[in-house]
Amino acid sequence: xxxxxxxxxxxxxxxxxxxxxxxxxxxxxxxxxxxxxxxxxxxxxxxxxxxxxxxxxxxxxxxxxxxxxxxxxxxxxxxxxxxxxxxxxxxxxxxxxxxxxxxxxxxxxxxxxxxxxxxxxxxxxxxxxxxxxxxxxxxxxxxxxxxxxxxxxxxxxxxxxxxxxxxxxxxxxxxxxxxxxxxxxxxxxxxxxxxxxxxxxxxxxxxxxxxxxxxxxxxxxxxxxxxxxxxxxxxxxxxxxxxxxxxxxxxxxxxxxxxxxxxxxxxxxxxxxxxxxxxxxxxxxxxxxxxxxxxxxxxxxxxxxxxxxxxxxxxxxxxxxxxxx
Ligand SMILES: [Cu+2]
Numbered sequence: 001x002x003x004x005x006x007x008x009x010x011x012x013x014x015x016x017x018x019x020x021x022x023x024x025x026x027x028x029x030x031x032x033x034x035x036x037x038x039x040x041x042x043x044x045x046x047x048x049x050x051x052x053x054x055x056x057x058x059x060x061x062x063x064x065x066x067x068x069x070x071x072x073x074x075x076x077x078x079x080x081x082x083x084x085x086x087x088x089x090x091x092x093x094x095x096x097x098x099x100x101x102x103x104x105x106x107x108x109x110x111x112x113x114x115x116x117x118x119x120x121x122x123x124x125x126x127x128x129x130x131x132x133x134x135x136x137x138x139x140x141x142x143x144x145x146x147x148x149x150x151x152x153x154x155x156x157x158x159x160x161x162x163x164x165x166x167x168x169x170x171x172x173x174x175x176x177x178x179x180x181x182x183x184x185x186x187x188x189x190x191x192x193x194x195x196x197x198x199x200x201x202x203x204x205x206x207x208x209x210x211x212x213x214x215x216x217x218x219x220x221x222x223x224x225x226x227x228x229x230x231x232x233x234x235x236x237x238x239x240x241x242x243x244x245x246x247x248x249x250x251x252x253x254x255x256x257x258x259x260x261x262x263x264x265x266x267x268x269x270x271x272x273x274x275x276x277x278x279x280x281x282x283x284x285x286x287x288x289x290x291x292x293x294x295x296x297x298x299x300x301x302x303x304x305x306x307x308x309x310x311x312x313x314x315x316x317x318x319x320x321x322x323x324x325x
Pocket of ligand 1: 214238239302303304313
């Protein structure tokens, strides 16, 4: 399938370019930053709360019986392995608060944009839109509930969402070196969420991030180590919060300038490397993301294209500073 690169607005081309930008940010350093687990560079260590690395069983959806209706736990784990160009994940999971854990076992960056098909929309409808390059059409068929993004090879990234029953997909819009987004290489997964909707809250976490047109408002300082941020999209547009670690000496203002320049032409070393984050979230939706960061200067970045101009929200100022002490 080929995703056309000729549309306007929220186009595949734009999204692809954004992902390329992200890839540039991630650079070729081979350096990985986990935003949720201590398993970086240690394949034997499993992500906290996820399945064992055993190959005899696929990642499983293990419902936590004790967490029902409680804010004390994430409810259940949904363990996903991402590689070129497929997701290895359970086919179904019960509805409710879900800790979505993506382990990148591949060689390229990956993400798992998690999205629920609108009522009346079939998986075939979605893939038809994707195959014809109609990304706005595809997005109009979906409710975006985040999902881990910015997963560098070997890293694990986790987010949480309260999954309502229905048909879901995992999508990876990261581009390969050939310029083709992984979703066009078949990197689409399907998930059926069963049972009835849960009113349970996601774990409160210890920080808040509001996504607005076009700014990040909320937590801007964290201590090193594990945190969970509640992330709410309060803007009329879809937003995301990709986390990047600024290279030594690079400021958030410089990063912002790189995105707002008329023709970004990165030369020299990339200004930042990927450090996880949460993928696209529909307006009015609250999810959460786990972070496990070393001290340093980071930024939240939104690469979602503006509905009116097609420019990435980052180019419209949607970059927020995050200091980890
Ligand atoms: Cu945005």
